[in-house]
Structures are given as C-alpha cells and as structure tokens.
Amino acid sequence: MADEASNPELMDKLVSLCKRRGFVFPSSEIYGGFNGFWDYGPYGCRMKRAVEALWWKEMVETRDNIEGLDSTIIANPTIWKASGHIDQFSDLMTDCKTCKARHRVDQMDDPTTCPACGSKDLTEPKEFNLMMKTFVGPVFDDEHVAYLRAESCQPIFVDFHSVRVAARQKLPFGVAQVGKAFRNEINPRNFTFRSREFTQMEMEFFCDGDEGMKWFEYWKEQRINYYKKLGFSDDNMRIYVHEKLAHYAKAAIDIEVKFPFGWGELEGVHHRGTWDLSQHSKFSGEDLSYFDHDNHRTIMPTVIETSVGVDRTMLALLANAYDEDVAATKKEGQEEDVRVVLHLPALVAPIQVAFLPQSKKLSENAHALCKTFERYFRCEFDETGSIGKRYRRQDEIGTPYCVTFDFDSLNDNAVTVRDRDTMQQERVGITQLRDYLEGKIGF
Numbered sequence: 001m002a003d004e005a006s007n008p009e010l011m012d013k014l015v016s017l018c019k020r021r022g023f024v025f026p027s028s029e030i031y032g033g034f035n036g037f038w039d040y041g042p043y044g045c046r047m048k049r050a051v052e053a054l055w056w057k058e059m060v061e062t063r064d065n066i067e068g069l070d071s072t073i074i075a076n077p078t079i080w081k082a083s084g085h086i087d088q089f090s091d092l093m094t095d096c097k098t099c100k101a102r103h104r105v106d107q108m109d110d111p112t113t114c115p116a117c118g119s120k121d122l123t124e125p126k127e128f129n130l131m132m133k134t135f136v137g138p139v140f141d142d143e144h145v146a147y148l149r150a151e152s153c154q155p156i157f158v159d160f161h162s163v164r165v166a167a168r169q170k171l172p173f174g175v176a177q178v179g180k181a182f183r184n185e186i187n188p189r190n191f192t193f194r195s196r197e198f199t200q201m202e203m204e205f206f207c208d209g210d211e212g213m214k215w216f217e218y219w220k221e222q223r224i225n226y227y228k229k230l231g232f233s234d235d236n237m238r239i240y241v242h243e244k245l246a247h248y249a250k251a252a253i254d255i256e257v258k259f260p261f262g263w264g265e266l267e268g269v270h271h272r273g274t275w276d277l278s279q280h281s282k283f284s285g286e287d288l289s290y291f292d293h294d295n296h297r298t299i300m301p302t303v304i305e306t307s308v309g310v311d312r313t314m315l316a317l318l319a320n321a322y323d324e325d326v327a328a329t330k331k332e333g334q335e336e337d338v339r340v341v342l343h344l345p346a347l348v349a350p351i352q353v354a355f356l357p358q359s360k361k362l363s364e365n366a367h368a369l370c371k372t373f374e375r376y377f378r379c380e381f382d383e384t385g386s387i388g389k390r391y392r393r394q395d396e397i398g399t400p401y402c403v404t405f406d407f408d409s410l411n412d413n414a415v416t417v418r419d420r421d422t423m424q425q426e427r428v429g430i431t432q433l434r435d436y437l438e439g440k441i442g443f
C-alpha cells in the first residue's frame with residue numbers, strides 16, 4: 001500500500017544499483033527468475049555477513065546471558081503443529097478472474113476491487129497456508145511430509161532445556177539464532193522486503209512472568225537504540241504499537257522504518273507470555289518448566305522475542321544510504337554529473353577501505369598495504385581507471401575510506417585518506433593508519 005513515505009523512483013534506482021554492482025540479483029535469472037527468491041552477489045554477501053555479525057556481536061557476544069543456537073531448517077513436523085503454524089499460519093487470498101493477479105486480502109485497500117486492473121470479478125477469499133512443504137524419506141505420502149521452517153525461533157523453544165543445561169544458565173537468559181526461514185508468500189514484492197526465502201535474526205528471552213513487562217520495555221529500548229546507532233532517527237523510524245494481540249500475547253510493537261515503497265515493519269518485539277514453552281511441553285510430552293532455586297518454585301518461563309529479517313535490514317540500510325550528489329561535482333560548462341553515493345554506516349559497508357595506487361607503477365606497494373589491512377577491515381584493491389573514477393566506484397558501493405598510495409608515499413611513508421561523506425582528504429602516516437581507521441570505523 002503506497003503511503004506518504006513512498007518513493008518508487010528510489011526503488012528503481014536501488015534495484016538497478018544492486019544488480020549492476022553485485023549486491024542482489026534475481027535468483028535463477030537466466031531461467032527467467034523465480035518470484036520471491038533473490039541471490040546476494042559479491043558485495044551483497046559481504047554486507048549481509050557484516051549485518052549478521054553486527055547483530056550477533058550486539059545480541060550474543062557482548063552479553064553474558066544470551067546463548068547462540070544453529071538449528072536445522074527441517075525438523076520434526078509436530079513442532080509446527082504445536083506452534084499453530086499448520087492450522088493457523090495462513091493468509092486470505094483472492095484471485096482476479098480478469099487479469100489473473102493474486103492478492104492478499106489484508107493488503108487490499110478495497111477488498112472488492114483488483115488493485116492491478118480494477119476489476120470487481122474476484123474469487124471468494126480462500127485460506128492459503130504459508131508453510132513450505134517437502135518430504136523426508138523414500139515415500140512421498142502424507143506420513144512423510146515435513147516443512148521448511150517458517151521462522152527461526154521455534155527450534156529455540158524446542159531446545160530450551162538443552163541450551164539452558166549445557167550453558168548453565170539461570171533465568172533470565174536468552175537464546176539467539178540467525179538463519180533461513182521460508183514462507184510461501186502469496187504476493188512476494190517490494191524487492192527483498194517480502195521474499196519466499198529469507199534470513200531472520202531472532203532472540204528469545206526467557207524470564208519470570210512477573211518481570212515480563214520490564215524485560216519487554218528493556219528489549220524494545222535496546223533495539224531502538226541499536227537502529228539509532230545505524231543511522232535511523234525519528235524521521236525514518238517509528239514504533240507501531242499492536243492493539244489487537246494474539247490471545248497469549250501481553251504486548252507487541254513493530255519497529256517500522258521508511259522503505260522506498262513507504263513505511264514497513266523491520267523488526268517485531270513481542271511479549272509472548274508462556275505460550276511457546278507450554279505448547280511444546282504439551283505436544284512433546286517433555287515438561288519445559290523451570291525450577292527457580294532461589295524462590296523454590298516451578299514456573300513456565302515467559303518469552304520476550306526480538307525478531308528481524310536480514311534482508312529487510314539491508315534494504316532499509318541501502319534505502320537510507322542512497323544519495324545523488326549533483327552540486328558537489330558539477331563544474332561550470334560541464335554536463336550535469338551525478339555522484340551516486342551510499343552513505344552506509346562503516347560497520348556494514350561491504351568494503352570499508354579501498355586501496356588505490358596513484359599510478360600503476362605503484363600497484364605493488366598499494367597492493368601490499370591492502371594485504372596487510374585486510375586482516376582488520378573489509379578491503380579492496382583497485383588500480384584501474386583514473387583516481388576520480390575509482391572514487392566514484394567506491395562511493396557507489398558505500399566505501400567510507402579510500403587510501404591512495406602516491407609517489408610521495410615512497411618518501412614520507414604516508415598515504416592520503418579520502419572520506420566518502422565529506423570528500424576531505426587527509427595525509428596519514430602508514431604506521432598510524434590502522435589506529436586512524438579503527439577510530440573511524442567503530443560502533
């Protein structure tokens with residue numbers, strides 16, 4: 001649904017940049033693509049890994065009470081019965097008999113009219129389950145049906161006891177996972193925003209129900225602050241408070257940001273009560289309750305969840321970063337010359353430092369420097385084209401620092417560091433360069 005924040009032109013530019021510079025391509029493109037599936041190219045997968053690593057550092061590595069998990073995508077199908085996905089994870093869909101387009105009823109401004117062609121000749125809305133099915137074992141019948149996970153969090157609930165015991169954790173503590181999820185979305189759209197295969201970063205925090213709201217507020221604030229550090233502000237981030245809640249939930253918010261098509265959900269923070277562990281206790285027959293030694297009582301832990309998609313994070317970061325700089329580069333009498341620049345935060349930029357020799361005669365020196373630095377930063381060496389062209393190439397993929405090795409470097413053992421955003425250049429001694437860059441590329 002279009003809203004006041006929508007900027008379709010920006011979406012076209014992003015899709016084209018992502019393809020041209022190797023961030024994101026349509027999957028199976030030479031076969032005509034496959035709707036709702038996307039591949040990350042060389043710069044895209046560098047950025048994706050950086051986004052995942054940053055989340056992991058923030059949510060797991062810098063906290064004493066969050067543990068990691070890496071579970072399978074396919075697991076015992078009863079999990080999805082217990083979670084409610086088999087019976088309830090569905091959307092209402094309708095088909096337009098005139099133009100054959102398929103729509104999700106909850107996304108139509110007017111559910112009696114086709115948004116594609118305006119026809120009123122629509123099929124009765126039908127429930128459409130979003131779980132992707134497969135078969136496990138040699139027989140392809142109903143007994144061997146299994147599902148690709150629709151969210152990465154369910155195995156966290158299922159493994160709750162094993163993780164807690166192995167890690168010797170006491171409440172409150174959390175378990176985090178980064179991994180693929182699959183949904184047979186009726187209408188994949190808006191580039192990678194709504195895909196059929198995507199990556200989630202989820203953290204389930206287990207606590208005493210009496211402290212549930214306190215922890216909900218805590219995680220909400222933590223996550224909002226995280227996005228502020230990544231450059232989102234009151235202008236392009238807002239909180240949507242859910243009024244209609246699932247019967248088991250106590251509170252839920254969405255962190256929404258401005259995407260090129262308008263406002264959209266980036267992350268959900270949910271107070272899920274005791275629903276998840278109770279359901280898995282019931283369906284598995286294993287009691288997942290927790291004995292609280294301090295207060296000598298047994299409780300079913302309450303869950304606070306933070307759940308975000310990697311693909312949506314990347315799209316939001318790219319949209320927020322995209323800029324066209326005309327005035328800065330246009331010289332009198334010249335044709336308009338547009339500098340496309342991604343003002344990506346240095347921590348998630350696919351390349352953090354580019355090493356450029358002033359002349360090919362200096363390639364060996366610049367390349368050796370690049371080799372030394374790639375242990376500390378995501379680096380790239382580029383020797384082709386004029387320095388101006390190379391700066392542009394790096395601006396377009398969001399490289400925050402370009403280091404030029406010139407003829408003077410041979411004598412003064414210093415290089416020129418050019419800042420992507422200010423375009424200022426600074427002479428920095430090679431022995432200070434690592435400290436200099438580390439000071440700039442922090443969170």
Ligand code: ATP
Pocket residue numbers: 151183185192193194195196198200265266267268307308309310311312
């Ligand atoms: P929506 O209402 O947009 O369908 P949702 O509320 O179903 O999303 P959740 O089930 O809460 O989403 O999933 C958690 C997060 O996973 C979302 O905030 C989003 O970042 C990501 N996500 C969910 N569905 C998709 C999808 N089809 N493609 C890409 N990312 C997704």
